[in-house]
Amino acid sequence: MSAVAVRAMFRSHPEKPPHAEIISRCIDSCFSCVETCTACADACLSEREIEHLVACVRLNLDCAAVCNATGNIMSRANKAGHRQLLEALLANCIAFCRACASECARHAERHQHCQVCADACTACAEACNEMLNTMRMPA
Amino acid sequence: MSAVAVRAMFRSHPEKPPHAEIISRCIDSCFSCVETCTACADACLSEREIEHLVACVRLNLDCAAVCNATGNIMSRANKAGHRQLLEALLANCIAFCRACASECARHAERHQHCQVCADACTACAEACNEMLNTMRMPA
Amino acid sequence: MSAVAVRAMFRSHPEKPPHAEIISRCIDSCFSCVETCTACADACLSEREIEHLVACVRLNLDCAAVCNATGNIMSRANKAGHRQLLEALLANCIAFCRACASECARHAERHQHCQVCADACTACAEACNEMLNTMRMPA
Amino acid sequence: MSAVAVRAMFRSHPEKPPHAEIISRCIDSCFSCVETCTACADACLSEREIEHLVACVRLNLDCAAVCNATGNIMSRANKAGHRQLLEALLANCIAFCRACASECARHAERHQHCQVCADACTACAEACNEMLNTMRMPA
Numbered sequence: 001m002s003a004v005a006v007r008a009m010f011r012s013h014p015e016k017p018p019h020a021e022i023i024s025r026c027i028d029s030c031f032s033c034v035e036t037c038t039a040c041a042d043a044c045l046s047e048r049e050i051e052h053l054v055a056c057v058r059l060n061l062d063c064a065a066v067c068n069a070t071g072n073i074m075s076r077a078n079k080a081g082h083r084q085l086l087e088a089l090l091a092n093c094i095a096f097c098r099a100c101a102s103e104c105a106r107h108a109e110r111h112q113h114c115q116v117c118a119d120a121c122t123a124c125a126e127a128c129n130e131m132l133n134t135m136r137m138p139a
Numbered sequence: 140m141s142a143v144a145v146r147a148m149f150r151s152h153p154e155k156p157p158h159a160e161i162i163s164r165c166i167d168s169c170f171s172c173v174e175t176c177t178a179c180a181d182a183c184l185s186e187r188e189i190e191h192l193v194a195c196v197r198l199n200l201d202c203a204a205v206c207n208a209t210g211n212i213m214s215r216a217n218k219a220g221h222r223q224l225l226e227a228l229l230a231n232c233i234a235f236c237r238a239c240a241s242e243c244a245r246h247a248e249r250h251q252h253c254q255v256c257a258d259a260c261t262a263c264a265e266a267c268n269e270m271l272n273t274m275r276m277p278a
Numbered sequence: 279m280s281a282v283a284v285r286a287m288f289r290s291h292p293e294k295p296p297h298a299e300i301i302s303r304c305i306d307s308c309f310s311c312v313e314t315c316t317a318c319a320d321a322c323l324s325e326r327e328i329e330h331l332v333a334c335v336r337l338n339l340d341c342a343a344v345c346n347a348t349g350n351i352m353s354r355a356n357k358a359g360h361r362q363l364l365e366a367l368l369a370n371c372i373a374f375c376r377a378c379a380s381e382c383a384r385h386a387e388r389h390q391h392c393q394v395c396a397d398a399c400t401a402c403a404e405a406c407n408e409m410l411n412t413m414r415m416p417a
Numbered sequence: 418m419s420a421v422a423v424r425a426m427f428r429s430h431p432e433k434p435p436h437a438e439i440i441s442r443c444i445d446s447c448f449s450c451v452e453t454c455t456a457c458a459d460a461c462l463s464e465r466e467i468e469h470l471v472a473c474v475r476l477n478l479d480c481a482a483v484c485n486a487t488g489n490i491m492s493r494a495n496k497a498g499h500r501q502l503l504e505a506l507l508a509n510c511i512a513f514c515r516a517c518a519s520e521c522a523r524h525a526e527r528h529q530h531c532q533v534c535a536d537a538c539t540a541c542a543e544a545c546n547e548m549l550n551t552m553r554m555p556a
Contacts, residue, residue: 006178008251009255032144035145035148035170035210036144039152040148050332061493071177073482076177077182077185084512091505099499189468193467198360208346211340221377224370227370235363283453286530287533293460293463310448313423313426321430390429394426
């Protein structure tokens, strides 16, 4: 549902931002990753062998923080003159998502929630990368 | 997609939280409302008669902040002993969503983004209310 | 330093919000509590008997989320007509701060970071309560 | 007060993070910048010539989002193996703070709140830069 809403927002934004579909997917993937990472951190806290999952909890919380900021900032249009800021933001978000996906993947066989989280992080990295490539294309 | 991911997280959480479907819908509606309110605030900033939309921008940002906190906190299971905290949190989130929906509705005829945002706020208030009613039911 | 900056902001805000000193202290205590709760959650994750601190980690993260929203919303002036929303927000923040202070206090003898965090939560609850009492005073 | 609390947290963290003083200043400057940027965005919304301040409002909100994520992530210790992530995060935060400081500086003569905010952004960029330089030093 949220994907539908965010697309409708961009279609009705007075600035008529280009690439509305790709921006919408980027924002939606970021907030989906916030949800999944926050929930994975909590699920890890309930596991018995929690001491093996502390690094995963920390990366989950880090990734949620970066994705929250990225989704928030990408929701604001009209960044003319700030392309470099956004490119660095997206690159940073991709790096955190990949690091978190990689840590989660280490526990994915034993913990289904880590598998779900690894998938959400990978999907977010891909959506941010698509956004980044689109921004870098000659207009 | 995010709705699917958050449901899968709750199904694989070691605490086996009851009402996983209702919690998932509540969390997902909160983050959807964060997205929509953030985007509506920005769309308002691009409108010509911005001075009529300042109250809307402020309520959008307030509502996004409360929904972000609510979605984050509801993602953590095992709140035994803290039912009162959660009930007050949900009641507060519902109140902000309704206030923002009501302000957005005033501008909905002229600005489609305000209509989309009013709908997302109303949906979030309903999902939080369903969660609240479920928590208050005798176990 | 942040306390000084936020006071200077309110003194230069065109709305001339009343009670600038009390609002500033409330906002600053909220963000101080965000910092302390976030750091306490992380310190708990590094303790040996982490399984006794899981409830503390969760309340730390909950309290940080609520204080972040409260500090953010209190930073926006001109809430005429929304006094009830703010009162419920502050009351909710106070309740989370007290619950977190109480949980941290249980571990304060063994873990100095829990003592520091309990103090920050108590200070935030007091600053929010002072704000709440000020709002309820007849103008 | 918050600066004192965050220092006390790092002194009592079981990991004994090196450079506790510099980390504390970095975190505290980030949250101070969140407060100031959030308040500056709101003060701009109350100015008469708001249409000249829309870019400032947007950068204020962007900068607050990035500083919130950076302060949050820097509060988690034990990032062995993730130095590159943190360096990119800090570099990104510095870039947003400088962009926001520069935009605020354009309005600083007319609006005292923009001057206060430009100073907070500059201080945050400096504290993050000091952190970055410290991380890059040979151990």
